Structures are given as structure tokens and as C-alpha cells.
Amino acid sequence: MSSEHMQIGEVAARTELSLRTIRHYEQTGLVTPSARSQGGFRLYTEADVARLMVIRRMKPLGFTLDEMRDLLEATDRLDADKPPPAEERVQLLERVREYELTAGRKIEDLRVQLARAEDFAATLRTRLERTARP
Numbered sequence: 001m002s003s004e005h006m007q008i009g010e011v012a013a014r015t016e017l018s019l020r021t022i023r024h025y026e027q028t029g030l031v032t033p034s035a036r037s038q039g040g041f042r043l044y045t046e047a048d049v050a051r052l053m054v055i056r057r058m059k060p061l062g063f064t065l066d067e068m069r070d071l072l073e074a075t076d077r078l079d080a081d082k083p084p085p086a087e088e089r090v091q092l093l094e095r096v097r098e099y100e101l102t103a104g105r106k107i108e109d110l111r112v113q114l115a116r117a118e119d120f121a122a123t124l125r126t127r128l129e130r131t132a133r134p
Contacts, residue, residue, distance in 0.1 A: 004045060004046070005034065005035055005037075005043035005044065005045060006043065006044050006045075006049070007037075007041055007042065007043065007044075008022055008023075008033075008041070008042045008044065010044075011044045011048065011049055011052065014049055015049060015052045015053060015056055016056070017052060017056060022052065025052065025055060026042070028065050028069075029069065030051075030055055030065065030068055030069055030072065031048055031051050031052055031055070032048075033048065034047070034048055051072065054068075054071070054072065054075075055068050055072075058071070058103075060110075061103055061106040061107070061110075062106060063099075063102075067099070070095070071095070071096065071099050074092045074095045074096055075096065077092055078092050078093070078096070
């Protein structure tokens with residue numbers, strides 16, 4: 001096995017994703033192992049790990065598998081050895097910009113939810129402190 005390839009267990013540890021989740025992403029076409037060992041084990045590269053990290057970062061923001069796939073296809077095309085024609089490049093960059101804007105909106109929504117949750121926890125602490133006094 002080449003030193004640049006990792007087995008799925010190492011990838012799971014590095015990405016903090018379960019083996020099952022990585023296999024699911026493979027089944028849905030979001031990531032494909034770069035190679036297989038002679039024994040048939042999945043082998044991944046740093047590029048595969050980076051791809052899984054994009055997916056992992058999109059998931060808590062509520063992006064769907066189709067949205068993840070769309071963004072990955074756009075970035076794959078932008079990063080391809082042969083650059084896309086200028087018009088296609090502009091369209092791809094616009095797609096990526098839309099995902100950036102959407103991510104920003106979703107982050108703001110999460111900040112609001114977190115602030116509300118913190119207020120709730122503070123209210124409970126205050127109530128417990130008040131009630132615990134004799």
C-alpha cells in the first residue's frame with residue numbers, strides 16, 4: 001500500500017465520521033475511494049479526506065445530499081486539471097457563491113438558536129439558584 005493512501009479507519013479518525021457514514025457517502029456518490037487494496041479494502045487520499053471534510057461541514061448547516069453533490073461537482077470542475085471555459089467558470093463560481101451566501105444565512109440562524117438556548121439555560125440556572133435558597 002502506498003504511503004499516500006489511507007484505509008477507511010484512518011479516514012474515519014481524521015474526519016470524525018463513522019465508517020458507516022463514510023460508506024453511506026460512497027453509496028450516494030458523494031465520495032469515491034481513490035483505490036482499493038489487493039485485499040479489496042477502500043483506500044483514500046488527502047483529496048478524499050478534504051472532500052469528506054466539506055461534506056462534514058455542510059451537514060450541520062442542513063444542506064441536503066443533493067446540495068452537497070452539486071457543490072462538490074462545481075468545485076471539482078473548477079479544480080480540474082483542464083480549466084472550464086470562461087463562461088462555464090463564471091457559472092460555477094456563481095454556484096459556489098450561492099452556497100457561501102446560504103451557509104452564511106444558516107450560520108446566522110444557528111447563532112439565533114444558540115442565543116435562545118443559552119437564554120433558556122440561564123433562566124433555568126436562575127430558577128434553580130432562587131429555589132435552592134432556604
